[in-house]
Amino acid sequence: MSYALGIDSSTQSCSAIVIDTEAGKIVAEASVNFGEHLPQYQAPQGFIPDGPDGEVHSDPRMWLDALEMLLEALGKHCDLSKVAAISGAGQQHGSVYLNENWLDALASLSSEDSLSSQLERCLTRKTSPIWMDSSTGEECAEIAAAVGGNDQVCAKSGSIAIERFTGPQIRRFYKQDAEAYAATARIHLVSSFLCSVLCGADAPIDTGDGAGMNLLNIQSWSWDEDLLEATAPNLGGKLPAVQPGTTVAGQIAPYFVKKFGFAAETPITVFTGDNPSSLVGMGASKPGKLVISLGTSDTFFAAMPEVVADPNGCGHVFGNPTGGSMSLQCFVNGSLAREEVKDKFNYDWDQFTAAFTKTPIGNHGNVMVPFFRSEISPRIDLDAPILQGTEAFQNWEEPDAAIRACVEGQAINIKLCSDWMQLSPEVIYLTGGASRNDAIAQVIADVFQANVQRLAVSGSVGLGAAMRAADNSLSCRISDLENIFCQPEPGSTIAPQADAGAYDSLASAFSACLA
Numbered sequence: 001m002s003y004a005l006g007i008d009s010s011t012q013s014c015s016a017i018v019i020d021t022e023a024g025k026i027v028a029e030a031s032v033n034f035g036e037h038l039p040q041y042q043a044p045q046g047f048i049p050d051g052p053d054g055e056v057h058s059d060p061r062m063w064l065d066a067l068e069m070l071l072e073a074l075g076k077h078c079d080l081s082k083v084a085a086i087s088g089a090g091q092q093h094g095s096v097y098l099n100e101n102w103l104d105a106l107a108s109l110s111s112e113d114s115l116s117s118q119l120e121r122c123l124t125r126k127t128s129p130i131w132m133d134s135s136t137g138e139e140c141a142e143i144a145a146a147v148g149g150n151d152q153v154c155a156k157s158g159s160i161a162i163e164r165f166t167g168p169q170i171r172r173f174y175k176q177d178a179e180a181y182a183a184t185a186r187i188h189l190v191s192s193f194l195c196s197v198l199c200g201a202d203a204p205i206d207t208g209d210g211a212g213m214n215l216l217n218i219q220s221w222s223w224d225e226d227l228l229e230a231t232a233p234n235l236g237g238k239l240p241a242v243q244p245g246t247t248v249a250g251q252i253a254p255y256f257v258k259k260f261g262f263a264a265e266t267p268i269t270v271f272t273g274d275n276p277s278s279l280v281g282m283g284a285s286k287p288g289k290l291v292i293s294l295g296t297s298d299t300f301f302a303a304m305p306e307v308v309a310d311p312n313g314c315g316h317v318f319g320n321p322t323g324g325s326m327s328l329q330c331f332v333n334g335s336l337a338r339e340e341v342k343d344k345f346n347y348d349w350d351q352f353t354a355a356f357t358k359t360p361i362g363n364h365g366n367v368m369v370p371f372f373r374s375e376i377s378p379r380i381d382l383d384a385p386i387l388q389g390t391e392a393f394q395n396w397e398e399p400d401a402a403i404r405a406c407v408e409g410q411a412i413n414i415k416l417c418s419d420w421m422q423l424s425p426e427v428i429y430l431t432g433g434a435s436r437n438d439a440i441a442q443v444i445a446d447v448f449q450a451n452v453q454r455l456a457v458s459g460s461v462g463l464g465a466a467m468r469a470a471d472n473s474l475s476c477r478i479s480d481l482e483n484i485f486c487q488p489e490p491g492s493t494i495a496p497q498a499d500a501g502a503y504d505s506l507a508s509a510f511s512a513c514l515a
């Protein structure tokens with residue numbers, strides 16, 4: 001049997017891909033959009049809107065319901081009993097809090113009932129903070145002070161103390177509700193939570209996703225005692241083991257065998273974060289390739305030959321699921337910022353895209369810092385964009401110029417913030433929902449003065465998971481799978497149209513707006 005299943009539970013949707021490693025083709029794909037298919041959770045974009053004090057949470061029951069809907073849909077396109085290897089990925093940093101009933105509940109799941117109805121009684125925190133949460137500034141400062149400053153936090157964990165990272169989120173929970181914290185027996189990431197559910201047993205956290213917690217030591221790749229202590233009492237005992245991404249976490253639980261027809265004993269490789277998984281699915285797990293993901297967040301990442309920390313404190317070092325490390329820069333104002341500008345003018349994506357043919361490169365000097373919510377790269381508190389240019393532009397009276405300015409501002413910001421990685425690529429590989437947009441891809445090619453390519457398989461997170469599963473459990477090699485599945489979409493290369501230096505003055509104006 002040669003089928004491998006990869007699952008991607010990201011911010012707005014849960015998707016899956018099944019690859020046939022022998023035939024070298026995709027067998028089935030399916031996707032469940034949280035807002036569209038599970039409206040009862042009132043999370044149109046995958047998170048509960050308007051949380052207080054920068055809180056952004058999601059309901060973990062929604063992720064469970066989506067997983068079931070996904071497998072149901074997938075089973076209509078493919079015989080799931082042929083799947084011989086499974087892995088997956090979750091949006092990074094999000095955490096799930098579970099009580100002492102968790103392990104028993106997992107071990108005794110009945111296929112007569114839903115996962116969410118059987119596991120909700122295990123939740124000690126009804127909703128899960130996710131990566132967009134910025135409520136933990138105070139906790140970050142406390143953790144940094146306790147271990148001797150942010151330089152120490154960064155040297156240990158690969159990032160300074162960061163609001164969305166899981167450690168500060170755990171500390172906030174402990175401070176807000178010490179009783180519920182004490183009743184918490186296990187804290188999982190989205191990735192390890194879903195992996196545990198599939199295994200029917202507690203699964204480890206992998207080094208790729210674990211590094212996004214401010215708790216994992218990136219030299220030893222094990223929980224760091226000082227960071228654990230600085231975060232919350234008895235935390236070590238509440239965390240699962242950390243394991244490399246090449247670990248098999250367990251076998252599929254009887255629940256999924258009975259309900260969806262998987263073969264008993266199908267091995268499950270430890271899940272990772274969506275970005276580390278995408279690194280694999282983009283064929284970029286060895287150093288040399290640079291990826292920009294335009295998902296809910298925009299991210300810029302690459303496998304690194306050695307651990308390099310961002311001197312400005314905005315970038316991160318995560319584990320590479322195939323070994324070694326990767327660097328990543330995350331931009332909160334990604335797709336949702338582009339959508340805000342589009343929706344401001346009641347445009348659809350075609351009208352949004354057409355705006356680029358009606359405006360020139362450089363936008364006559366009109367520049368936008370397109371931050372609709374506090375940005376982390378660079379760290380700045382804003383709840384509305386800064387516009388600088390003609391009066392009409394500043395008054396949002398020029399829709400096409402505003403759209404170009406949003407995307408140019410984003411691309412310039414990505415370039416400025418990723419300079420620390422010292423990568424000057426000839427080719428940038430694009431993935432994520434917005435990567436299908438040629439106009440956005442063209443701006444990235446122009447700003448970076450590099451060719452831009454997309455791969456023929458668009459779901460790089462799920463693909464990366466399927467490839468890791470196949471590498472671990474089907475005797476396939478990642479490099480061979482890359483040759484088959486990670487090939488550029490024919491004719492997709494977008495070359496720069498702008499001259500080198502065309503964006504120099506706009507980049508200076510952008511920086512000046514932030515000064």
Ligand SMILES: Nc1ncnc2c1ncn2[C@@H]1O[C@H](COP(=O)(O)OP(=O)(O)O)[C@@H](O)[C@H]1O
Binds near residue numbers: 295297336435
């Ligand atoms: N044609 C398009 N042009 C630009 N952006 C698009 C287009 N189609 C979809 N998107 C964006 O893709 C985003 C979803 O990307 P996706 O990678 O699926 O998100 P995530 O993995 O974070 O759940 C949407 O928020 C939407 O703004």
Ligand SMILES: O=C(CO)[C@@H](O)[C@H](O)COP(=O)(O)O
Binds near residue numbers: 091092274298299330
């Ligand atoms: O916070 C980060 C990375 O550090 C985000 O990239 C999340 O991992 C969410 O990913 P998407 O849903 O936007 O792909």
